[in-house]
Amino acid sequence: MTEPTDRAPATEAAGYDPAAVERKWQERWEKQGTNQTDVENGVRPFYALMMFPYPSAEGLHVGNLFAFTGNDIYGRFQRLQGHTVFEPLGFDAFGIHSENFALKVGTHPADLIPRNIDNFRRQLKRSGLMIDWGHELSTTDPAYYKWTQWLFLQLFERGLAYKKGAAVNWCPNDKTVLANEQVIAGECERCGAKVEQRFLEQWFFRITDYSSRLLANLDWLDWSESTKLAQRNWIGRSDGAEVSFRVQDLADFTGTATIATGLSGEYAARPLDIRVFTTRPDTIFGATYLVVAPEHPLVAALTTDDQRDAVGEYRERAAKQDIVTRRVSKEKTGVFTGSFATNPATQQPIPIWVADYVLMEYGTGAIMAVPGHDERDFEFARTFDLPILRVVAGNDADTHGPLDAPYTETQHVHLVNSGEFNGLGVEQAKHAIVAWLAAAGHARGVVNYRLHDWCISRQRYWGPPIPIIYCDGCGTVPVPEADLPVELPYVEDFRPDDTGVSPLARVESWYRVSCPRCGGQARRETDVSDTFLDSAWYFLRYPSTDFDDVPFDEALTKKWLPVTSYIGGNEHAVLHLLYSRFITMVLKDAGRLDFEEPFTRFRAHGMIVRDGAKMSKSRGNVVNPDEYVERWGADTFRTYLMFLGPYEEGGDFRDQSVAGVRRFLDRLWTSAVDARTDGAPDAAVLRKLHQTIKKVSEDIPALAYNTAIAAMMAYLNVVRRDERPAHRDEVLPLVQLVAPFAPHIAEELWERFGHDASVFDAGWPTFDPALAAEDAVTIAVQVNGKMRGTVTVPAGSAQEAAIAAAMADQNIAKFVVAAPKKVIFVPGRLLNLVV
RNA sequence: GCCCGGAUGGCGAAACGGGUAGACGCAAGGGACUUAAAAUCCCUUUCCCGCAAGGGAGUGCCGGUUCGAGUCCGGCUCCGGGCACCA
Numbered sequence: 001m002t003e004p005t006d007r008a009p010a011t012e013a014a015g016y017d018p019a020a021v022e023r024k025w026q027e028r029w030e031k032q033g034t035n036q037t038d039v040e041n042g043v044r045p046f047y048a049l050m051m052f053p054y055p056s057a058e059g060l061h062v063g064n065l066f067a068f069t070g071n072d073i074y075g076r077f078q079r080l081q082g083h084t085v086f087e088p089l090g091f092d093a094f095g096i097h098s099e100n101f102a103l104k105v106g107t108h109p110a111d112l113i114p115r116n117i118d119n120f121r122r123q124l125k126r127s128g129l130m131i132d133w134g135h136e137l138s139t140t141d142p143a144y145y146k147w148t149q150w151l152f153l154q155l156f157e158r159g160l161a162y163k164k165g166a167a168v169n170w171c172p173n174d175k176t177v178l179a180n181e182q183v184i185a186g187e188c189e190r191c192g193a194k195v196e197q198r199f200l201e202q203w204f205f206r207i208t209d210y211s212s213r214l215l216a217n218l219d220w221l222d223w224s225e226s227t228k229l230a231q232r233n234w235i236g237r238s239d240g241a242e243v244s245f246r247v248q249d250l251a252d253f254t255g256t257a258t259i260a261t262g263l264s265g266e267y268a269a270r271p272l273d274i275r276v277f278t279t280r281p282d283t284i285f286g287a288t289y290l291v292v293a294p295e296h297p298l299v300a301a302l303t304t305d306d307q308r309d310a311v312g313e314y315r316e317r318a319a320k321q322d323i324v325t326r327r328v329s330k331e332k333t334g335v336f337t338g339s340f341a342t343n344p345a346t347q348q349p350i351p352i353w354v355a356d357y358v359l360m361e362y363g364t365g366a367i368m369a370v371p372g373h374d375e376r377d378f379e380f381a382r383t384f385d386l387p388i389l390r391v392v393a394g395n396d397a398d399t400h401g402p403l404d405a406p407y408t409e410t411q412h413v414h415l416v417n418s419g420e421f422n423g424l425g426v427e428q429a430k431h432a433i434v435a436w437l438a439a440a441g442h443a444r445g446v447v448n449y450r451l452h453d454w455c456i457s458r459q460r461y462w463g464p465p466i467p468i469i470y471c472d473g474c475g476t477v478p479v480p481e482a483d484l485p486v487e488l489p490y491v492e493d494f495r496p497d498d499t500g501v502s503p504l505a506r507v508e509s510w511y512r513v514s515c516p517r518c519g520g521q522a523r524r525e526t527d528v529s530d531t532f533l534d535s536a537w538y539f540l541r542y543p544s545t546d547f548d549d550v551p552f553d554e555a556l557t558k559k560w561l562p563v564t565s566y567i568g569g570n571e572h573a574v575l576h577l578l579y580s581r582f583i584t585m586v587l588k589d590a591g592r593l594d595f596e597e598p599f600t601r602f603r604a605h606g607m608i609v610r611d612g613a614k615m616s617k618s619r620g621n622v623v624n625p626d627e628y629v630e631r632w633g634a635d636t637f638r639t640y641l642m643f644l645g646p647y648e649e650g651g652d653f654r655d656q657s658v659a660g661v662r663r664f665l666d667r668l669w670t671s672a673v674d675a676r677t678d679g680a681p682d683a684a685v686l687r688k689l690h691q692t693i694k695k696v697s698e699d700i701p702a703l704a705y706n707t708a709i710a711a712m713m714a715y716l717n718v719v720r721r722d723e724r725p726a727h728r729d730e731v732l733p734l735v736q737l738v739a740p741f742a743p744h745i746a747e748e749l750w751e752r753f754g755h756d757a758s759v760f761d762a763g764w765p766t767f768d769p770a771l772a773a774e775d776a777v778t779i780a781v782q783v784n785g786k787m788r789g790t791v792t793v794p795a796g797s798a799q800e801a802a803i804a805a806a807m808a809d810q811n812i813a814k815f816v817v818a819a820p821k822k823v824i825f826v827p828g829r830l831l832n833l834v835v
Numbered sequence: 836g837c838c839c840g841g842a843u844g845g846c847g848a849a850a851c852g853g854g855u856a857g858a859c860g861c862a863a864g865g866g867a868c869u870u871a872a873a874a875u876c877c878c879u880u881u882c883c884c885g886c887a888a889g890g891g892a893g894u895g896c897c898g899g900u901u902c903g904a905g906u907c908c909g910g911c912u913c914c915g916g917g918c919a920c921c922a
Contacts, residue, residue, distance in 0.1 A: 226917095229839065236921065278922060291922090330836090330920065355920095362921045369922085375836080376920050450921050570916085607916085612847095614915095643860075644847065649840085652847055660860045666875095698851095707849070710859035717859090780855035785903040790855060811889080824902055830854045834902050 016669035018633025022744040026125060034758050035087070035130045039543050039556055042084025047560050048075030049539055049599075051568030051576070052090045054097055055116040057105070060123040062615070062623040062641070062653070063569075066608050069638045070647050070703065071567040072129045076740040077700045078565075079130070080764040086560060087130050088542040090137035091117050094145075095531035096174055099462035103495060109462050110490060113140055123625060128634045128743050130760075135545045139534035144541065145464035146485035147551035148534055151583065152456075152467055153478050154590055160206045161456075163476070168455065170198040175496035176460050203466060203527065204453040207582045211235055211449040213596075214581055223602040224648065230573040236450025240279035241434045243368060243443040245290055245341035247272040247302065248349055274298060274341055274352070277363030277448055280370065281437070282429035284345040285418040286391035287368035288381070290352045291334065293360040294318035302352055304338025311335050311354055318356045332357055332380040343368075344442040345419070345433070355380060363448055371406065378406035391417050392426070454579065456530040461494035461503040463528030471515035471522035480516050486524070502526040536579040539563050539598060540587075563599045570604040577602070603703055606650025608641075615653075623653055635742035636662040642705035642741060651706075664713050665745055671719055671726045672735060672749045681727040688718045689733055690772035693765050696737045705741070712737055728753065733765040781806045782832040783815040791831075799825040806831055 029035055050071040053064050072087065079085040093113045102109040117138060124131060137144050155161040170176075173193035207214075215235045218228045274290060292299060294315045303311045314335040334355030343350050357376055358367050371381035371388040381388050390403050393416045410426045421429050437443035457466070465486045467479035479486055489510045494503050504510060504526040515522035543556040562584075568576075580598050588596040607614075610621045628637045640661040645651020692715040699708035715734060719726045732753055739746035739759050750759035778792045779802060789812045791805040802825060807813050816835055824832040 226839065230917070233838065233918070238921075240922080276922080280922080332920085357920045357922095359921065367922045374922070376922075379920095448921080573917085609915095646848085654847060654861075657847060657861050663875095664860085670875095706847095707859080710849070713859055778855080782854085782903070785901090787855060822902065824854085826854055830903085832854080832902055 015673065016666050016745070018635060018665075018744070021748045022126070022128065022634050025744045025747045026128070028747075029758075032758075034760065035132055036134050037084060037086040037132045039086060039135075039560065042086070044083045045560050045564075046075070046078045046083035046085045047539075047543075047562075047564045048072075048078065048085055048087045049542075049563045049566045050087075050089065051566075051572060052092050052535070052538060053120065054095070055091045055093050055113060055120045056097070057101055057112065057116055058617075058622075059116075059119050060127075060625050062625055063608055065127055065625050065637075066641050066650075067567060067569060067605050068124070068129055069127070069641055070605050070705065071565075072638075073642065073700065073705060073740040074565060074567070074703065076130055076743065076760060077764075079760055080736070080740070080762075082763070085130070086135075086543065087132060088135040088137075088545075089124065089129075089131045089133075090135075090538060090542070091120065091139065092531065092535050092538075093117065093138050093140045094463045094528075094534050096176065096458075096460060096462070097531075099460060099494070100174065102462070108490070108492070108494070110140075113138075126629055126634055127625065128638060130743070135542050137538065137541055137545055139464075139531075139538065142485045142487055143548055144538075145488075145534070147541065148464045148529065148537070149467040149479070149484050149486060150481060150551055151533070151537055152529060153481065153484075154592075155205055155586060156468075156478050158586065158590065160209065160586060161203060162206065163201055163203050165199060165201050166204075166455070167197050168200050168202060170196045170200075172196055174460075176458055200457075200459075202455050202457040203468075203525075203529075204455050205582070207454045207579070208449060208451055210582055210585055211237070211451050212447075213585060214451075214578065215449075217581070217597055221597060221602070222600060224570070224604040227570055227573040227577065227602060227604050230570070231578055234451065234574040234578065238279050238448045238450070240277055240446055240448065241281040241430075241437075241443050242275050242277055242364060242446040243281060243284065243344065243437060244273040244275050244441075245344065245350075245368065247274060247352070248340045248342055272298070272301065274302075274366050275364045276366045276368045277446060278368055280373065280426075280430070281433050281443065282415060282418075282421075282424075282426050283370040283373050283391050284343065284368065284433060284437075285415075285421070286370045286372045286389040287343055287345075287350065288371060288387045288389055289350045289369045290341055291355045291358045291367050291369050291377075291380070292337075292352065293358040293365040294354055294356055295360040296354070296365045298366075299337065299354055302337040302339040307336060307338035311337060314354060330379075332376070332383045334380060334384065336384075344437055344440065351386070353380075353384070361452060362450065372403050373407055375406045375408065378403075389417060391415055454530075454532075454582075456533055457527040458530055459502045460496055460528055461488075461491065463531065464488065464534070465504065466525045466527050466529050468525035469513060469515060469522045470525065471518060471520055473520050474515055474517045474522075477515060477517050477522070483516065488528070502528060504528070532575055532579050533583075535576055536583040537587075539566075539580070540584075540593075557593065561593070562595050562597060564601065566599040566602045567605060568602070569607075573604065603648060605703075606645065606648055608644070608650045608653055610653040612652055628658065632658055632662050633665075633744075635745050636665055639665070639709060639741045643709045645706060647703045647705050661709075664709075664716065665742060667716055667720065668731075668734065668738065669745065669749070671716065672731045673752065674725045675728045675731045675753075676725045677728050679727065681729040682722070685719055685727075685730050686771055687774065688715055689730060690768050693733065693737065693767045694772060697764070697767060700740065709741065735759065736762065736765050777828045779826075779828060780830040781809075781812050782830065783812065784834055785832060786815075788812045788815050795828065797827075799823065799831070802831045803833070806833070 048071055050068050075085045075087045098109045098113055102112050139145060152161060171193055215232065215237055218231055221228065274292065276290065299311065299315065332355065334353045337352045337354055339352045340349040341352055357380065358365065369377040369380065371377040371386065372390045373392055378388065388403055390407065392407060392413050394409060394413050413426060415421050415424050415429050421432055424432060434443050434445055465488055467484060467486045469477045469479060471477050489507055491503060491507055496503055511524040511526055513522055513524055514520065540552045540557065540561065543560045544553040547553050584593060584598040585596045587593045609615065610623060613619060613621060615622045636658065640658045643661055644653060644657065692711050695711040696708045712734060719730050735746050735749045736759060746759050755762065775795055776792050777795050778790050780787060781789050781791055789809055791802065791809060793802055793805050816833055818835045820833040820835050822834040
């Protein structure tokens with residue numbers, strides 16, 4: 001399947017030897033510094049950023065190359081437009097990925113990673129990317145992670161980094177804590193193992209402080225809509241209300257028990273209120289019970305003596321239960337507390353339950369259950385035989401009968417069984433009811449976000465140590481900036497164990513340290529930070545890699561940032577891109593940056609599959625770029641990758657189709673080396689040329705690479721239509737157009753046409769509308785909307801001329817059986833005669 | 836379950852704000868060149884009827900708007916991706 005089946009490339013016949021051409025130009029670029037950016041003095045700076053890769057042992061993935069080539073073409077095009085383009089690349093080499101692989105092959109990651117990076121660099125260099133290797137970075141370099149640690153301190157100082165005990169996602173296979181974002185449907189993002197729940201002390205970043213800002217800015221960012229949407233959903237703004245339910249003293253109702261609160265602070269004083277969050281305050285007349293999360297601080301207070309055992313047991317089970325089962329199993333479980341609260345709308349007593357389908361992390365950790373109009377509440381009510389009321393109905397008949405399914409419709413419906421609010425629509429009712437409850441002090445409008453704080457602690461080895469020291473006397477002390485970096489020690493045995501602490505906790509010589517404040521005995525934090533922190537600021541570092549006394553130089557940052565164009569995969573739509581935005585905002589607030597959005601423009605590229613199936617090692621259909629570059633040349637491979645489908649949608653990689661692109665370059669080569677200089681270029685060819693210049697110039701910025709290539713192919717077909725050799729002026733501009741896609745062959749042909757300097761310093765062909773204009777147009781002719789033929793008329797012809805031409809055509813005229821009742825004429829396009 | 840994409844020839848795919856469906860490429864068939872093959876070049880290629888001229892049908896399915904729908908609207912089906920008890 002992966003074996004190349006077709007014939008050898010047309011090397012000899014065409015005289016085009018990509019291996020030789022590519023070697024020559026890669027050497028020359030390197031020698032002449034063609035791809036090096038003058039970051040200090042470059043004019044019209046254009047920062048063309050691509051998401052840096054994780055340097056895996058398998059080498060460069062074709063998906064990487066697809067992404068990079070797309071960025072490279074855009075960058076080269078901008079350079080040809082007169083920008084100073086900065087196209088750096090680095091390596092995201094910390095993290096569980098590397099560590100797990102190192103464990104598997106029994107090599108230390110510190111030995112493995114440099115080897116992988118060397119291999120990546122080699123592969124990237126032969127791919128013809130315009131990378132400025134003078135600004136390469138690796139997140140594992142102490143000179144880099146020194147500043148990652150510095151970043152942590154910036155957040156710490158501003159109160160944005162804090163430590164708390166938390167139920168966390170624990171991967172029993174990787175033996176580490178995972179961020180919520182790294183848990184995919186209850187499984188570890190990296191290894192697929194079922195995630196469990198553990199309770200650990202963790203470092204968090206207060207990204208939730210920035211929820212509304214992160215959300216609001218999306219409105220004006222020039223990003224792929226799909227990415228913005230993913231972020232919006234992730235941040236998850238919910239507009240709703242917080243409603244208070246007064247807990248009733250059981251004595252008033254049953255005369256058997258009273259509520260022992262035993263609480264301090266906010267809840268100490270009776271009467272007791274339970275605050276719930278709801279997005280459907282309009283349904284409050286249908287709230288027939290309350291549910292609080294098992295972890296809710298009021299549970300003990302709410303539980304009556306006769307329910308104490310059952311509730312205790314339930315909470316214990318919930319605490320032990322892994323997050324997976326709790327999340328994935330939709331089966332409703334719960335237990336009655338024995339207490340009741342008053343529904344502030346109906347004044348009726350409703351029971352208070354404890355159930356794990358209510359999450360402590362969201363809202364207030366308590367809900368009002370409206371089983372008639374919420375699927376989960378309905379299911380729960382069915383299970384425990386709780387009353388189900390209808391308070392919303394559609395306009396159609398039979399809406400007052402009993403409900404056998406939750407009715408969740410919100411459009412074209414109205415309230416019923418809701419007192420004075422009957423007849424109102426959902427939106428109206430929300431406002432009216434919240435206002436009504438608020439007047440009595442029972443409710444207020446509230447906005448909630450799904451976004452959680454970012455847990456950055458990792459109980460692993462292969463990451464930057466978190467720069468914190470714990471002193472018995474002084475408490476939690478940040479490592480002074482002057483002492484950075486806190487170097488990751490070389491440890492032979494870096495395996496995580498299931499104690500829940502980092503392997504660094506086993507290195508006493510490393511963690512024992514004197515307190516920077518009092519000099520007393522102290523110990524280092526042994527957790528390392530999340531890889532996503534490494535990648536949340538790397539784009540700030542690139543221009544400033546030569547500076548070791550600052551994370552990013554002020555002047556260079558002003559010049560190059562925010563990033564002009566960022567291209568990457570949508571798999572990072574919520575994690576990396578959100579964290580980068582957050583970190584940038586924090587640095588802005590800290591006065592370190594004068595912008596708060598790091599990426600002015602972002603475009604997500606599509607995914608590339610092979611023969612209609614996802615590429616995977618197990619399927620054995622992974623494309624190894626080396627083989628293809630070897631066989632066809634980097635120019636052909638690059639151009640093919642961009643030709644196989646729309647860049648932002650991805651496409652289907654087919655071995656057979658690579659040949660077509662190679663044939664195109666072969667023909668381009670032949671036409672160029674055989675080009676004549678005598679005589680004049682053909683007018684019709686020039687017309688097509690200028691149409692092509694226009695098309696390609698418009699397509700590249702839109703990342704419509706596939707159609708740009710198609711247009712160049714079509715043009716070359718026109719150039720070659722006649723027997724005579726092409727004229728130099730017909731081919732030379734095509735060499736320029738093709739340069740962003742196939743840089744080596746373009747340089748070679750450009751040189752053969754007598755130029756000394758790089759084609760990338762020669763500018764872009766200019767489009768001349770006058771030369772592109774057609775003097776005759778073919779327009780479609782319809783009779784009664786049905787295609788009956790075409791007529792060719794001089795450009796700019798009026799309706800009358802078009803009709804005359806159409807009627808002169810017997811095949812069209814025969815359908816015009818009567819005088820047209822109506823004529824639709826679209827100049828240059830179409831004529832429709834309605835008879 | 837919810838939210839996004841998508842569905843067009845044998846295949847990958849084109850089609851600017853409704854306006855000649857299938858550009859460009861692959862594969863296939865035929866031809867030229869060659870002792871032969873490869874490479875290269877030329878022609879054909881959505882389907883059906885027809886020797887042809889020409890005609891009919893056709894962009895996942897059903898319906899609608901319009902002079903005109905791949906494109907817009909309503910209702911489905913299937914495929915891909917993401918989220919998942921978020922009240």
